[in-house]
Amino acid sequence: MSDFVLETKNLGISFGGLKAVQDVNLKIKKNEIYGLIGPNGAGKTTVFNMLTGVYQPTTGTFFLNGEELKGNTQEKINHKGIARTFQNIRLFNNMTVVRNVMVGLHSAPEFKCTLLESLLRLPRHFRVEREMRERAKELLEIFGLLDERNHLAYNLPYGKQRRLEIARALATSPKLLLLDEPAAGMNPQETAELMDMIRFVRDHFDMTILLIEHDMSLVSGICDRLTVLNFGVTLAEGDVTTVLNNPDVVKAYLGD
Amino acid sequence: MTSLLQGLKNIKWKHYINYIAVGIFAILFTLMTFGGSLPQSTLYMLEEITMNILLSVSLCLVVGFLGELSLGHAGFMCVGAYMGGKLAVILSKTALGNGVLSFVFCMLLGAVVAGAAGFLIGLPALRLKGDYLAIVTLAFGEIVKTLFQNSSSESFGGPVGLRTPRFDKQYLFIIGFALVLLALFVIQNLIRSKHGRAITAIRDNEIAAKATGINVTKYKLLGFIISAAFAGIAGVFYSFSHNYVKAEVFDYNYSIEILIMVVLGGMGNISGAIISATLITVLNTELQTILTGDRAVLKDVIYALILIAIVIYNNAPALRSFRERFTPRAFVRRLLAKRKGNAYNADDDARWDVVPTKIDMDEVLSVDLKVVESTMRPDKEDKSDE
Incomplete structure (x- = not known):
């Protein structure tokens, strides 16, 4: 049994000549809420798609509780314990x-x-x-x-559609929950409620959560640690205050 | 006694309404036949009706619940008709003769071979979507037809067709009703189970279904195989009913006619598929007898006008609110509300509990800009998540 619920090693994918994501190394501990942030087009959702088997990584691999899951189909990965929600809600x-x-x-x-x-x-x-x-x-x-x-x-x-999507993902009894921009399109009030809910999910379901988010109030509010992606490469990682004050990160978001 | 009444009350009658309706008609017509009050033409029409119900209910599984547009249903039927018919020819020369047992064997062979064909069509369905799959199924139907047309006269009769042994005409329609009940049993039980839920989930959102751990490959193939197997059974029934199998009958017009039965019944509505199959068969047969000679061309015109009227009635927004107000259910609710003195709430009429339909007529019968756009970029992948 590995120390980490999710561990990715040099995870990367190229579409033809385009290296969309390179060398992503995530190490997520149990019961952690881990944030994956970055400007638009940085490859965050591509990382999610690799972790759920939608895309097969061209380099590197990833492990769930020490078990290598690379190369499995989407439903197999879900059965192994990774569930996700989508940026644009996908319900039945x-x-x-x-x-x-x-x-x-x-x-x-x-x-x-x-x-x-x-x-x-x-x-x-x-x-x-x-x-x-x-x-x-x-x-x-x-x-x-x-x-x-x-x-x-x-x-x-x-807001309820978002909640239903999370409920459906949890119904598959995952070990790791991937949330793709859960706060997209929410007002500050709803975002605050969402933060409470994510914490509740972690505690009540003993869950480990990896989330993509643009809303910095949510990220700084609930994430334990962060990884910042920019143009497919890792720009910074570590705890929230260090990462958000990193001059490279500020530059990536706001420009020079 | 009270517990029996209680038990009767707990039965979900909605689940059995199709069996009951089909059963009542079957018994009614059987009694009438034994009473000798049914003319030969009515018996023939009953055979046609049960056959078309089989076809529309089985297509309903693929189009209404799996959400794939199939235009090759007559192709599966053709496979069944030729396979069952040929086996019947062979068996009639053996000790089994032309009895019920040989009928059962023919049905089984027709179902198995057509089911195998359904598996073959299910394979491209795993990768193709919408219009592209429709083209593949359309081509499948035509290929099957052409293959049988060009077979040698010793094997499947070639262009002349295959003469199949005569089955006791009088009671054939009863077997037709039994087959309809069998199809209803299998398809309704499939849909009202966790497996059926997985199939409708694929229809609603394939990407989400995969991410939720549904084995999309398995359930798509399952849907195609079961649907094709019942089309094959309908084909065997056809060969017994007509004593003559000719490949030309199973052209794409027939496939589209079956699709129309499903669409008019409301996609994903099995009762609707049964009713519309019955009505269309009766309409077709009656128009054929009424309009003779020069007026025969009017048949298609009348047929088309009725179709247009029903489609508009089902889809025009102005008519939709009218319709929602005047469904039998709304009527009952209004009555109950009046009795209780409550205000009538139109929202209550929304029928949450009915397995609803995804594809509407617009999507099936019209080529909109979206389709044209995707045709221009065939390799376009859904990356809206990016």
Whole structure:
């Protein structure tokens, strides 16, 4: 067992001749809230896409709790314990809120039910369905979405859609949660609530969180440590105050 | 007694409404046949209706729930018709003769071979999206048709077609109803399970489904295989019903007609698919008998006008609010609200519990700018997350 929940070694990817991300070395400890920041186009989401198997890294590799996950498919990586949310919310829009979470519970070993059992309506099908719904409701209650559970996902207001996406990601019982700009499009009040919620998720679910964010109040408010990316390379890393006062970082954000 | 009543109350009738409706009609028509009050033309129409219900319900799985546009459903049917028909020819010369057992074997072979074809079409479906997949399925249907047309006369009859043994006509439609019930059993149970939820999740957002741990490959192939297998069964039924299989019948017009049944029924609505398959079959047959001679051309015109009217009714925003006000459900709610003295709230009528549909008519039947744009850049990948 490694000391770190997530460890990346020289992670990098090139699209043709373009080196989008090079030599990213992240070391995230358990129960840490780790920030990945950088100007637009720095390659932050590309790092997320590599960690979730959307892109295969061309150089380097990454480990979850010491297990190398590079080269796995997206669903396999999810089963191994990395769940994510998206910058532009991606819900199952035409499904109800509770069903969205139930899809997240699909691969849990305790809810295993073969196709044949479902088709023939054997007892296990009914038991699994009932238990999945119960578990989903518990999760929705934690996120304050229980009353809306039978609404279609796209009918939810923006803030609740964000919460539902996090609830769905947590339903897959991950060890590491990746949040891609969770505060995008939120007002200061909502951002403050979101910060409370992220801390709550860490404590309640014993979670380790890696997040991409542009909102500096959120970053400085909840992140334990930071890595700054600029043009695909690591500009700085370390604890929040040191990194944010680093002249290189200020220059990358504000220019000379 | 009370517990029995309680039990009856707890049954989700909504889940069984399709079985009940189909079952009632099956029993009704069976009794009428035994009473000898059904003319041959009605029996023939019943066979056509059950066959088209099979086709539309199975296509509904791919188009309505998996969210992939398939224009080759008649191709799967063609495979089933030829395979089942050929086996029936072979079996009729053996001890099995032309009995029910040989019928079952033919059904199985048709389903398996068509299901294998569905697997083959499912493979490109893993990489192709929307219009491109539609083109591939369209081509598949045409290829299958052409292959059978050019087969030798000893194997599948070639351009002349394949004559298949006669099955006892009188009771064939009852088997048709049984097959519809089987299809409903499999497809509805699939959709109302965790596996069906995974399939609808892929329809709604494939990227999110993958990130949520859904095995997209498995479920896409599963959807295509089951859908194609039932189309194959419908094809075998066709060969038994018509005693004659000719490849020309299974052209893309037929595929599109099946698609129309699904679309008119409301995508992802199985009851709707059943009703619209029935109505379209009846309409087609009736128009064919009424309009003879010079007036035969009017058939297509009337058919098209009715389609346009239904599509507008289903999609025009002005009509939509009208429709929502006057659904049977809204009527019941208004009645209940009046009785309780509560104000009627139109929001209550939103039907959260119905598995809803993703693709609407605009997306299927029109080529909008977005499509043109993506055609110009075929390698465009969705990187909106970047």
